Every structure is written in structure tokens, then in C-alpha cells.
Amino acid sequence: MWAVETNELTRTFGSFTAVDKVTLHIRPGGIYGFLGPNGSGKSTTIRMLCGIIEPSSGSGRVMGLDVATQSEAIKEKIGYMSQKFSLYDDLSVRENLEFFAGMYSLSKALKNERIDEMLRMAKLTGREDELTANLSGGWKQRLALGCSILHRPTILFLDEPTGGVDPKSRRMFWDIIYELSAQGTTVMVTTHFMDEAEHCDEIGFIFEGKLIASDTPSRLQKAIPGRLLQIGTSDPMEMMEELKRKQLPVLDAYAHGAAVHVRVNESELAAFEGYPFHIIQPSLEDVFVHYVKEKRQEVAA
Amino acid sequence: MIRLRALLLKEFIQMRRDRLTFGMMIGIPIIQLLMFGFAINTDVKHLPTVVFDQSYSVEGRELLESFSASGYFDINFIGRSFTDVNTRIDSGDAKVGVILPPDFAQNVRHGRSASVQVIVDATDSMAASSAISTAQTIGQLRSQEIMIQRLENVVGRQDGLPYDIRIRPWYNPDFVTAFYMVPGIMGMILTMTMVMITSMAIVREREHGTLEQLIVTPLKSYELMLGKIIPYVFVGLVQATVALMVGIIVFDLPIRGNLVELFLYTLLFIVASLSLGILISNFSKNQMQAMQLSFFVFLPSVLLSGFMFPREAMPEFFFQIGRLLPLTFYLQIMRGIVLKGVGIKALWPQVLSLAVFSSIVLTISILKFRKKLA
Numbered sequence: 001m002w003a004v005e006t007n008e009l010t011r012t013f014g015s016f017t018a019v020d021k022v023t024l025h026i027r028p029g030g031i032y033g034f035l036g037p038n039g040s041g042k043s044t045t046i047r048m049l050c051g052i053i054e055p056s057s058g059s060g061r062v063m064g065l066d067v068a069t070q071s072e073a074i075k076e077k078i079g080y081m082s083q084k085f086s087l088y089d090d091l092s093v094r095e096n097l098e099f100f101a102g103m104y105s106l107s108k109a110l111k112n113e114r115i116d117e118m119l120r121m122a123k124l125t126g127r128e129d130e131l132t133a134n135l136s137g138g139w140k141q142r143l144a145l146g147c148s149i150l151h152r153p154t155i156l157f158l159d160e161p162t163g164g165v166d167p168k169s170r171r172m173f174w175d176i177i178y179e180l181s182a183q184g185t186t187v188m189v190t191t192h193f194m195d196e197a198e199h200c201d202e203i204g205f206i207f208e209g210k211l212i213a214s215d216t217p218s219r220l221q222k223a224i225p226g227r228l229l230q231i232g233t234s235d236p237m238e239m240m241e242e243l244k245r246k247q248l249p250v251l252d253a254y255a256h257g258a259a260v261h262v263r264v265n266e267s268e269l270a271a272f273e274g275y276p277f278h279i280i281q282p283s284l285e286d287v288f289v290h291y292v293k294e295k296r297q298e299v300a301a
Numbered sequence: 302m303i304r305l306r307a308l309l310l311k312e313f314i315q316m317r318r319d320r321l322t323f324g325m326m327i328g329i330p331i332i333q334l335l336m337f338g339f340a341i342n343t344d345v346k347h348l349p350t351v352v353f354d355q356s357y358s359v360e361g362r363e364l365l366e367s368f369s370a371s372g373y374f375d376i377n378f379i380g381r382s383f384t385d386v387n388t389r390i391d392s393g394d395a396k397v398g399v400i401l402p403p404d405f406a407q408n409v410r411h412g413r414s415a416s417v418q419v420i421v422d423a424t425d426s427m428a429a430s431s432a433i434s435t436a437q438t439i440g441q442l443r444s445q446e447i448m449i450q451r452l453e454n455v456v457g458r459q460d461g462l463p464y465d466i467r468i469r470p471w472y473n474p475d476f477v478t479a480f481y482m483v484p485g486i487m488g489m490i491l492t493m494t495m496v497m498i499t500s501m502a503i504v505r506e507r508e509h510g511t512l513e514q515l516i517v518t519p520l521k522s523y524e525l526m527l528g529k530i531i532p533y534v535f536v537g538l539v540q541a542t543v544a545l546m547v548g549i550i551v552f553d554l555p556i557r558g559n560l561v562e563l564f565l566y567t568l569l570f571i572v573a574s575l576s577l578g579i580l581i582s583n584f585s586k587n588q589m590q591a592m593q594l595s596f597f598v599f600l601p602s603v604l605l606s607g608f609m610f611p612r613e614a615m616p617e618f619f620f621q622i623g624r625l626l627p628l629t630f631y632l633q634i635m636r637g638i639v640l641k642g643v644g645i646k647a648l649w650p651q652v653l654s655l656a657v658f659s660s661i662v663l664t665i666s667i668l669k670f671r672k673k674l675a
Contacts, residue, residue, distance in 0.1 A: 050517045072519065080517040086510035090318045091311065102307020103518035147514075 001064050003028040003155055003186040004049060008058035011044050018044040020209035021058060026188060026202070028154075031181050033200030034190040035288065041209040042190035043083065046157050049188075050080045063154055076104075079153035081144050083160035083190075089133035093124055096132055096147055104151035118146035121176060138169025145176060149185075156180060158189040162196065174199060194285045203284070205291050212291045220287045226251050227269065228286060229262045229277040236260045248272070254289060261286060304520050308528030316532060326498075326536050330490045330544040337486050338479045338552050345431035346372050351395040353380035358406030364417065364443060368399060373435040386420065396422045397432050412451070472640040479552035484635035485608040487544045488628050491567075492574050492602050495537055499578030500591040502529040503670070508587055522670045526663065529582075530575045537571035538564070557642030566634045566648070569655045573627040576662040583669045602628040630654045 004026040011019040019041040026032045034042050047053045049062055051071030060067040062074045087096045097118060101111040119125045122142035127135070135143065141161060149156060158177070162170045174196065181187055181201075189200070197203055197217070204214040213220060233239040236255035243253055243262065248271050252263040263286075264272065269279075282290075316323055350368070354361050368374045378395055380386045389395040398420035408415035419436045423429040445462065453459060473480045503525075506512040515525065541564070548554035556563065577598060585591035603609060605623035612623055623629045630651040637643045637651075645652065 052513055052516050075517055075519045078517065080514070082510065082513055084510040084513075086514040088311065088315070088511060089509075090315050095311070095314060099307050099311045100518070102303055102310070103515070103520055105303040105519070 001028070002026060002061070004032075004060070004062055004188060006045075006049075006058065006060040009045065009048060009055055009060045010057045011041075011048055011053065012056045017209050019048070022206070022209075022211045024204055024211055024214055026186065028186050029181070029184055030201035031177065031187045031189065031199065033197040033203045034188060034206060035192065035194070035197050035203060035284070036190075036206035037192060040206045042206055043159050045206070046080075046159050046188065046190060050078060050157055051075060052080075076151075077154045079148035079151070079156040081141075081148045081156075081158050081161055083163055085140050085144060087132055087140070087144055087147060090131065092129050092131055093119075093135070093143055094128040096143065097150065100147040101150050106151065114150050114152075118150060121179075122146045123172070138165045138172070141165055141169065141173060142176070145173070149180065153185065155186045155188065158187065160190055160192070162191065162193065170196070194283065194288070197284050205288055207292050207295060210295065212295045213287075217284060220284070221282050224263070224282050224287060224290050226263045226265050228280050228282045229264060229269075229272060229275075230256070230280045231260045231262060231272075231275050231277045232258065233260055234258070252290065252293065256285075263290075304518075305524045305528055308520070308524065309531055312528060312532040316536075322498075326494055326540065327543060329494065330487075330540045331547055333490055334483065334486050334544055334547045335551065337482055338548075341482055342478050344476060344478065345428045347375050348373060348396045348428060348432055349377045349394060350374040350397040350399060351378035351380050351386050351389040352376050352399045352401075353383065353386050354401045355403040356401045356405035360406045360409045360415075361401045364401070364439075365399065367439050367443060368436075371435055371439060373431065374399075390420060390422055393422075396425075396428055397436075399436075409447070477552075479548075480554060480640060481636075483544075483548040483552055483554050484639050485632055487541060487548070488570070488606070488631045488635060489603060489608055490544060491537055491540060491571060491631075492628050493599055494540060495533060495571055495574035496578040496581065496598055497592070497595045498533055498536070499529060499575045500581040500585065500595045501588055502579065503582035504585045504588055504591045523667050526579055526667050526670065529579060530572070530663075533575055534568065534571055537575070538568065541567045541571070554639065556639055558638035559644055562644055563635075563638045566631070566638070566652055566655070569652065569659065570627055570631040570634075573631075573655050573659040573662070576659050576666065577627065579666045580662050580669075583666050598626075602626050605629070607632050624654075627655055627658055630658075 002025045004024070006022055006024050008021040008023055009019060010017065010021050022041075022045060034045070036042050044053070048055050049060055049067055051067060051074055055068060063077050065074045065077075067074065088099070091099065094115065097115045098111065101115060106114060119128060122139075122145065124139065124143060124146070127139070132140065132143065145158075145161065162173055165173070170193075177187055177189065178199075189196075191197060200217065202214065202216055203220060205212045213223075215223070231239065236257075236259065239260045240253055240255065243250055243260075249264060249268040250262055251265065252261075254261055261280075262272070262277070352365060354365065365376065369376050374397060376399075378385075378389050380389065380398070383400070386395075386398040386400060390398050398418075400418040400420070402416060402418075405415050405417070407413075417440065419432075421429045421432045421436075449462075470476065503512065506515065545554075545556075545563075549556070578595070581591055581594045581598070585594060601622065605612070605615065605619055606626050606628040607623070608628065612620060612629070615623065633651045634648050634655075637648050641647075
């Protein structure tokens with residue numbers, strides 16, 4: 001059984017199609033990274049899976065339960081953390097945890113045990129009685145995560161959990177996610193940080209509402225045709241103009257920080273003799289660029 | 302049950318943390334009761350009056366004396382001409398002008414009808430009608446006295462008046478406005494705070510993003526609705542108790558009926574108002590909308606329920622609209638218990654109406670809230 005499976009899942013808002021016939025399968029037990037730029041439909045997909053909004057068409061199953069008809073049964077099994085902080089600011093850390101423990105009907109003994117566990121995990125021990133409003137970003141996020149996994153969900157949905165958080169907190173956060181995954185929790189996490197995506201067991205790219213690729217990071221990286229060159233330059237735009245002018249045999253070229261990434265067929269590497277290039281492993285960002293361009297050509301054709 | 306208990310605990314903690322709102326919920330009833338109880342008086346007395354007496358006679362002075370003795374007219378200005386009277390009324394210094402013609406005394410003495418002109422500033426209709434009816438009564442009483450005297454002179458014996466209408470104002474014989482106002486203000490305060498507070502309840506969670514988090518938990522719609530209503534039932538009962546105590550201590554409000562019944566029906570009214578607030582909260586997208594919708598309910602409640610204006614005088618359409626408002630029934634219940642001392646035997650239609658209203662509105666709210674954002 002898939003942890004999550006969708007079949008042409010679609011959601012429209014008026015004339016705008018936020019999620020367009022997304023079909024995906026998520027294996028139980030892994031970390032599935034859902035990647036795409038802002039507004040590409042990541043959150044909408046997750047919100048449909050969690051039963052917060054209804055699909056316009058298509059179907060979806062979470063742990064074998066239908067999202068359209070069995071969303072209340074799904075809610076017992078899942079944890080959800082949204083990109084917007086959504087705990088009660090005017091409750092203390094412990095009061096928030098107790099409230100959500102109550103929402104999942106945990107017994108008193110179990111509740112106390114889990115709350116202590118969460119406080120340790122989120123490194124919030126000693127700050128139990130502080131008002132949530134006074135916590136800073138990273139702490140709040142770990143508390144929100146704690147609140148959403150108190151009931152030990154089989155699947156955890158995280159919607160941009162590390163937005164607006166400093167790198168140290170982000171690392172702490174991911175450590176918790178690994179640990180949960182090691183304990184057997186399936187995690188579906190959306191992000192637009194490509195470096196975070198490398199931590200995932202599987203990755204889905206979503207662009208303009210469409211799922212354009214879904215596989216393990218290494219297989220996605222291998223799927224790119226040709227070799228990737230990185231050419232250092234002080235003016236990437238000028239360099240790209242030059243490549244075009246000289247009509248070099250380029251499959252693809254784009255600026256990447258203070259460099260230009262150029263994809264060429266292995267056999268034509270010689271044409272770049274005069275440039276200071278290194279052959280590099282494509283990062284997920286390169287993979288994403290490749291798939292987006294491919295998709296665009298497909299649409300144009 | 303565990304979920305509902307957790308929700309209630311949360312609401313009480315939040316209520317306790319929000320000291321200002323909590324203070325207002327208790328402070329508002331006291332302040333408004335004192336304000337309205339003392340300030341509002343529908344029996345308009347002491348109207349500033351300008352007099353232009355052209356007769357300079359005993360009869361004229363006697364008539365004016367009865368005007369000022371009635372307590373309704375304060376003769377503050379003596380006019381020397383019609384222009385004087387006009388100016389005083391135009392400027393608003395005087396609300397009433399009394400003009401006696403030069404032949405006033407002669408006419409009275411010779412048994413002819415003596416006319417008196419009373420000018421009333423009718424921009425304020427309540428003050429005007431008070432002035433008009435008093436002036437007419439004074440005129441009739443004085444006429445009767447004079448007629449009886451004349452009859453005595455002719456027939457030589459004392460005759461009584463042919464009709465003797467004896468009026469007994471029941472339940473509030475002294476027309477104490479506070480007796481009439483305090484139950485009404487109680488209902489008004491409860492409507493205002495109960496509807497407004499709960500109208501915010503769900504929409505606030507929606508705005509803060511906490512509703513989204515609640516939606517992904519197994520919490521049931523009816524549990525959420527109950528969790529938002531029950532805490533404010535207590536607030537409402539505290540408000541009602543405070544208001545009643547102010548009524549009794551400050552205004553000597555008599556409670557002629559059964560206090561247990563009074564609280565029972567107040568509880569029912571509180572639940573009705575809270576349900577209405579929850580319904581508003583379900584329909585509103587943000588707190589601003591919720592606020593405006595609450596006012597949309599609140600104003601008709603004040604104007605059409607019989608709190609300010611007698612319902613008997615309303616056109617049929619508005620009379621029926623008034624029957625959709627919980628306050629209308631609660632006012633009848635309160636005035637019934639507090640002033641008339643009646644109980645369920647007389648008040649069952651109103652009590653039943655409130656019960657039906659609450660169940661319908663609450664059911665709509667629970668059905669409407671489908672634990673979905675879109």
C-alpha cells in the first residue's frame with residue numbers, strides 16, 4: 001500500500017488551476033520532498049491531502065483512505081504543520097502541547113509522557129511556562145512540530161516548515177525529521193530550498209500546478225543528458241551572449257551565481273577548450289531547471 | 302469528551318489572559334445600566350417655555366400658573382411680541398411658546414370661548430407630544446372647573462362630572478422609568494456582548510491560522526461550536542447577575558416573580574444570542590465583517606424588540622421582523638417576571654420561541670461549518 005497516492009488530483013480557484021492533474025505515489029517510511037517555486041501548488045496539494053480543502057476533481061488516498069469521503073478518518077493518522085505559524089500565541093508552551101494532546105484524545109498518562117518527550121525533542125525543556133508569543137522563529141517552529149506529532153502520526157505533512165528560520169534552527173529541525181523517519185514515520189515535506197531537498201529519499205518537482213518529475217535525487221540527477229560545465233566569469237550575462245554569438249554546441253546555458261552552467265554533449269567538450277570550466281555533478285537546482293525547460297518546450301510544441 | 306474539555310480549558314485560559322476584554326465584559330453592564338437607568342426618561346418634563354401674555358389679566362396668570370405647576374413647562378422667557386416668541390423657538394432656547402390674546406380675559410368672563418395658542422417645536426417628536434398632551438389636559442381641566450362653577454351659579458347645587466374615569470396603572474404605578482428600562486438594558490447588554498464576542502470566536506481562529514490546525518485534528522464541528530458557546534454562557538450569567546444587582550441596589554428594582562425562573566430563561570436567551578453570534582462567525586471572512594454583521598443584528602434588536610419603541614405601533618412587516626429577534630421575547634419574559642410577577646404559565650410562548658430559535662440557529666451553524674476552509 002502506498003502512504004499517499006493521487007490520481008489526477010486537481011484543484012481550481014475560479015479560473016485559476018492551482019493543482020493540475022497531479023498523479024503521485026509516496027512509499028511508506030521515507031521522506032518525500034515536494035519542490036517547486038512559490039505558487040506552484042505545493043501547499044494546495046498538501047492541504048487537499050490533509051482534508052483542509054476539497055479537490056475539484058481527481059482522487060487521492062492517504063494510508064488507503066479516500067481524501068474526499070474519509071477525511072475524518074485520515075485526520076486521526078496524520079500530522080500537519082503549515083507554513084504559517086498556527087499555535088495559540090496567548091497560551092504557554094505546555095498549554096499548547098496539552099491542548100493538542102487533548103485534540104487527539106490522549107489519556108492523561110500518555111499525554112504527560114509524550115509532552116515531556118516533545119519538550120526534550122524540541123529542546124524546549126525549561127521554557128514550558130513561557131508564552132508562545134515570546135518564542136523566536138526557530139523555537140516556535142519546533143513547538144509547532146511537537147504539537148503536530150504528539151499523537152505519533154503515521155504520516156507527517158510539513159508545508160514549508162523552515163521558511164524564515166536561521167540555518168542552525170533549520171539543521172535542528174531536519175535532525176528531528178530524520179529521527180522521525182528512522183522511527184518509521186512517512187514524511188512529506190514541501191520546500192523551495194534545494195539543499196534541503198538533497199536530504200529526501202524521493203523528490204517530486206511541481207511547476208505551475210503540474211508534477212514534472214518524481215524520483216530519487218540520484219536518479220533525477222542521472223537523468224539529465226550530457227555533461228554539466230561550470231564556467232567562472234565576472235559577468236554571466238555577457239558570457240551567455242558570447243556563447244550564443246560563437247554558436248557553440250550548447251544544449252542549455254543559464255546563469256548560476258557568479259558562473260554560467262552549460263550543458264553539452266560529451267562528444268563536444270572540446271569546443272570549450274578556451275574557457276576556464278570544470279565538469280560538475282548537476283545539483284537538484286540544475287535538475288529542476290532542466291525539467292522546467294523540458295516541460296515548457298513540451299507545452300510550446 | 303476529552304477534546305471538548307481541552308477546548309473549554311483553552312478558551313478559559315485565553316479569556317483569563319485577555320484581561321481588558323474580561324474587564325469590559327463585567328464593566329460594561331454596570332456602566333450602561335447606570336448611564337441609561339439615570340439618563341433615559343421618556344416622560345419629558347421641564348420644557349423651556351416662552352410666554353407672550355397680551356391680556357395682562359388674573360385669568361391669564363391663573364392659566365399660566367397651571368402650566369408651570371404641571372411640571373412639564375418651565376416658563377423661562379417672557380416675550381414682548383410675536384417676533385420674540387419666534388426668535389426664542391427658532392434659536393432653540395424655548396421648545397414651547399404660549400400666546401394669550403388681548404381679549405382672553407374678556408372672553409372668559411363673558412362665557413365665550415377664549416383661545417390660547419400653544420406653539421410646539423416638533424423637531425423632537427417625543428418632547429412635542431408630551432407638551433401637546435399636557436397642554437390639552439390643562440386646557441380641559443381648567444375648562445371643566447370654569448364650567449362647573451358656572452353651572453353651580455345657575456342651578457345652585459354642586460354637580461359631579463358625568464363620567465369618572467379611574468385609571469390604575471398596574472405593575473409600575475409610579476411610572477418609574479428605571480423599572481421599565483433595567484430589564485430592557487439587561488437584554489440589550491446581553492445581546493451586544495454575547496453576539497459580538499461569539500461572532501469573533503471562529504473568525505478570529507480563521508484569521509490567526511489556528512483554525513487550519515484545528516481542522517486537521519479529529520475535532521468534531523459540534524464540539525468546536527459547543528467549545529465556543531459554553532464559556533460565554535458563564536460570562537453571560539455573570540453579566541446578568543451583575544446587572545440585576547445594580548438594578549436592585551441602585552434603582553430599587555422589584556423582582557416580583559421567581560428568581561430561579563428568571564435565571565433559567567436568561568440562560569436560554571444567552572444561548573440564543575450565542576448561537577446567533579456563532580452563525581455570524583461562520584459566515585464572516587474576517588473580524589471586520591463579523592463586527593458589521595453583529596451591528597446589523599444589534600440595531601434592529603434595540604429598535605424593533607420593544608426596548609425603545611412600543612411594538613404595538615409598528616407596521617405589520619416590522620412587527621413580524623421583531624418576532625425573529627431573541628431580544629423581543631426576552632424583554633417580554635423579563636418584564637413579565639420582574640414587574641408582573643408572572644411565570645411560565647403566562648410566558649411559555651416566549652420561552653418556547655427562544656428554545657426553537659436557539660436550536661434552529663445552532664443546527665444551521667453546525668451544518669454550515671464543514672471543517673473545510675474551501
